[in-house]
Amino acid sequence: MPYPELKAILTDVGTEELAHLEMVATIVHQLTRNLTPEQIKGSGFSPYYVNHTTGIYPCNANGLPFTAAALQVTGDPITDVHEDLAAEQKARTTYDNILRVTDDPDVRDAIKFLREREVVHYQRFGEGLRIITDQLDDKNFYAFNPAFDSPRTKKAQSPAPLVSAETSSK
Ligand SMILES: [Fe+2]
Numbered sequence: 705m706p707y708p709e710l711k712a713i714l715t716d717v718g719t720e721e722l723a724h725l726e727m728v729a730t731i732v733h734q735l736t737r738n739l740t741p742e743q744i745k746g747s748g749f750s751p752y753y754v755n756h757t758t759g760i761y762p763c764n765a766n767g768l769p770f771t772a773a774a775l776q777v778t779g780d781p782i783t784d785v786h787e788d789l790a791a792e793q794k795a796r797t798t799y800d801n802i803l804r805v806t807d808d809p810d811v812r813d814a815i816k817f818l819r820e821r822e823v824v825h826y827q828r829f830g831e832g833l834r835i836i837t838d839q840l841d842d843k844n845f846y847a848f849n850p851a852f853d854s855p856r857t858k859k860a861q862s863p864a865p866l867v868s869a870e871t872s873s874k
Contacts, residue, residue, distance in 0.1 A: 710785075732760055739758065782836055782850070789826055789833070792826035
């Protein structure tokens with residue numbers, strides 16, 4: 705990652721996301737720790753309970769567990785920041801949907817806070833994308849990968865090759 709300001713944004717947001725995971729896990733723990741067998745049967749919680757009792761297991765609403773496959777890293781900062789932007793909007797949509805189906809005021813307050821933070825993260829990733837593109841040849845952002853190919857900045861002002869001379873001669 706050739707941009708220190710973008711590194712700082714990624715570190716800040718990533719650190720905050722880990723704290724969000726802790727908040728969501730705590731909400732799930734608080735909602736499930738004292739359930740009776742009757743409440744488990746009547747709430748739709750039974751499939752989760754059968755496999756995990758009331759332990760915290762990171763999965764989506766369909767029961768699909770979190771895996772590294774969810775991390776869509778390409779190694780191209782422009783592509784990856786777009787993925788981050790999309791992830792923030794997907795998180796906001798998930799929180800919007802939770803708010804539509806939840807009436808517990810304590811849960812709603814926490815989810816509203818998390819939703820607001822996703823909007824802020826989206827804005828910060830937008831700033832990050834601008835940090836990248838401001839330092840590239842603005843006639844062709846996509847001519848090369850700034851994290852991998854030889855950098856071509858605005859100062860160079862010449863078209864960047866899609867494949868470097870070194871790579872193409874091999
Ligand atoms: Fe986020």
